[in-house]
Amino acid sequence: MKAYWRLTWAQLLLFARNKNTIIWSLFLPIFMMLALGTFLGEGGTNQFQMSVAVADEDQTPRSRAVFEELSNTEGLQVAETSRAQGLSRLKKGDAQILVVLKAGLGKQLETSGQKGKKEKPLVALYLDKSNPAVSQVGSTVIREAVDKLNKEAVDYRPLVKTEEIDIQSRPLGYIDFLVPGILSLMIMSSNLNGVAATIASWRERGILRRMQGTPLKSSTFIAGQITARVILNGLQAVAVLFVGYFVFGVHVYGSWLLLIMFILLGTLTFMSIGFIIASLSRTPESAAPIAGLISFPMIFVGGIFFPVRDLPGILQPLVKAIPIGYLTDALRKVMNEGATLIQLWVPAAVLGAWVVVAFTTAALTFRWDVR
Amino acid sequence: MIRVRNLVKSYGGTRVVDGVGFEVAEGEVFGLLGPNGAGKTTTMEMMEGLRKPDRGEVCLFGVDGIRKPAKLKEIIGIQLQSTALFDHLSTEESILLYGSFYKKMRPPAELLRSFDLEEKRRTLVKHLSGGQRQRLAIALAVVHDPRVIFLDEPTTGLDPKARRALWEIILHLKEEGRTLFLSTHYMEEAEQLCDRVAIMDSGRVIALDTPARLIRQLASDSVIEFAAERGVSDAHFRELEGVKEVKRTDGGWMLLLTDNLRGTLSGLIPLADREGLVLNGLRTRSATLEDVFLERTGKRLTEQ
Structure with missing residues (x-):
């Protein structure tokens, strides 16, 4: 010893x-x-800034809500655009991520309670993988925003609600x-x-x-x-x-x-x-x-x-x-x-x-x- | 008492130690003398429980060194080389560390005093001189008050002054009644320190006795050396008065071993005149253990 x-x-x-x-x-x-x-x-701030282009092809109150949700997310600079324009901005590097809200999104959210209905992917993410770290974090942030909407739509009550809120409030x-x-x-x-x-x-x-x-x-x-x-x-x-x-x-x-x-x-x-x-x-x-x-x-x-x-x-x-x-x-x-x-x-x-x-x-x- | 019998160790088919055996009495200073590669270190490491012999017995003060290495290590102290120390620990920290490995430990202050390291108590090992490091290495070997101390070429690489200081320390350890087992390739060291010497060559003990008796057994008591020259046959030198043996070393020296130094010299000068020899580097000396080694192997211990 x-x-x-x-x-x-x-x-x-x-x-x-x-x-x-x-x-x-x-x-x-x-x-x-x-x-x-x-x-x-970016200059020592802990704020994570990412420019996001959003193409709203649905134009329903529900898709607007998604747009608002993203706009209110910390660290995201959200600009509305069309799909084609957004893609070209993404390729030029002006935007790091393009979110396309496809037509039918609002409808699907309305009818989400019905059983036996197949859900098609109605939110598409276009990522610039040349900047993998940013794109990964960005996609996580957007998934969370969409997820929140999903949960609201089905009136989802998480068992551990406080934890859920914590995740949302964390600046990533x-x-x-x-x-x-x-x-x-x-x-x-x-x-x-x-x-x-x-x-x-x-x-x-x-x-x-x-x-x-x-x-x-x-x-x-x-x-x-x-x-x-x-x-x-x-x-x-x-x-x-x-x-x-x-x-x-x-x-x-x-x-x-x-x-x-x-x-x-x-x-x-x-x-x-x-x-x-x-x-x-x-x-x-x-x-x-x-x-x-x-x-x-x-x-x-x-x-x-x-x-x-x-x-x-x-x-x-x-x-x-x-x-x-x-x-x-x-x-x-x-x-x-x-x-x-x-x-x-x-x-x-x-x-x-x-x-x-x-x-x-x-x-x-x-x-x-x-x- | 230490008893070693028929030790054998091979590496890759070569017998490094080939049937070594001897006994060392309690309180004796026993030396292994031989050139590099003679098998001294391997023999010592088998006695210290660091290497398993292929065959043979090692018994130190009743402890079977091969079957009970843990018990053996409590009663022996070893010194390897000064480089086997932690550069970034101080003298005192090194003593405390090594002392903690044993059941009993001598007070660090006492050790520092007896090895003349008191002033260097807080000095890092890397800042110590060669002699100080070697004194520390030996202090670490006796930190647990062992009965037997193994010193592996303790003065190699030291200047003459540091070497003499270390000899004092070794003799002091003998006065304390410890048994010392040391290896060296300096014949002078063996003559000065050792009660008995085993001369090793190519893994075997080729002679074993007190230094004085080993030298006395030589047919001659003096040696004349000079740079060898071509064109003169050894027979000329053999005819000189008193010459017992004529040797040429690998290093290009001619050695005349004689029991009548004066007679041989007075014959050598006329011979040199007659044959046109220069006799570069001519010198004479008393026979030493070196000559014992030379006589038995035809080789020198260290090339000069």
Whole structure:
């Protein structure tokens, strides 16, 4: 027990005294967030502005209501237009999204109570996918607006009404999308790359073998590493969320406990992978590049800067197998949507399985000395 | 008492350690002397429980080192190299960390004092000099008051002053009644520090005795060295008075081992005149463990 605390403390001292740790694990994520948030969030405002063209081909009180609803939605600049005009504006980039309210919308809403009637899609969304982040968020906002109308039409009474209202009142911006992504990226790079490089170099320099020459157990050593890194990641997360909140007004709508649980799952997963890389790489010089080679593509397929669904279909099976996408997704849903563990059981289960498999492999392949 | 029997270790079909065995008495300073690659480090690592031998026995003070490595590690202290330390921990933090791995621990202040590191208590390891690092490495080896201490080439890379300071420390550890087991490729170090020396070459122990007795067993007590020249046969030198052996080293030196230094020298100068030899770098010295190694293997420990 004494050894465990000493090792944890020693590792924390090493973190604090290593300039690289501070720069890479703290300043870089915050800088990235400030740069991207300011650039894409338009001058540092937390207001998400998007120009929406609406073509009302129905021209009934109901379709007018949809139009009003969109106009009143925060962050949307709504302009009325025809379908053809709207499409050309979308192509030119003057509008980011085109909503077409097809003829028959009003009628369908009137008769919605009747059973056995097939509902045709009467609202069409045209998206500019060259700006995926904006288009994704935009489409969510519009879906919500239409959904609200639907619910009113059928006189839908949600059981958890307060929550429903919360979602409506949340200003959704790219920064809200970005901050959980940055958190996820930070957890991955700090652990995967950090552990692989550190452990490989300790092994090369004989530091690990020196410890092997004492009664210290490898499980105690690994436990100390885990504890120190969980503390480091916790502090990093607090710093990122702090900046996110005070600079951009990004809230954590969900449970902090759940957020911490996912940070912990992510840390354990990527640490274990880092240990595996350190054990399998032949030289310490190769451990860091291998870790980089693994983590770099994950930035793109992990939904960190733009949504996973915008990736080519060929990559989708890969995305479903690796842990980063689940972590990003879970952090995002907890923070943005206030999702609960029940809603997030899939990412929780996948990450849990990754921890078990990766940790077991890491423990089995761990060696103190150079082969 | 330490007992090692018939240790064998192979890597990729090559026998790095090939049937090594010896006994070390309590309180003894025992040295493994040999060139790089002789198998010294592998032998020590098998004794320290860091590597499993393919065959053989290791017994330290009644503990079976191969079957009970955990028990073994409580009674031994090891020093590997000065690089096996955390650069960003201070001297005192390093002592506290390593001390926490053992059941018992000596007070850090006492260790800092006896290894002359009191002033460097808060200094990070990366800012220590080579000698200070090596003193810390040895302080960490004795942090739990072990009965046996293993030192692997403790003075390699140190300047002469730091080396002498470290010798003092090693002799002090011996005075405290500890058993010391050290490897070195400096014959002078082995002669100064060790009660007994095992000379290793190619994974085998080729000689084992006190340094004085090993040297005395040599047929000659002095050595004349000079840069070898072509065109003179060894037979000329063998005829000189007192010469017992003539050797040419890989480094291009001619060595005449003699039991009559004066007689050999007075014959060498006329011979050089007759044959037109320059005798570059001519020098004489007493026989050392180096010559014991040379006589047994035909090789030098370290090329000069």
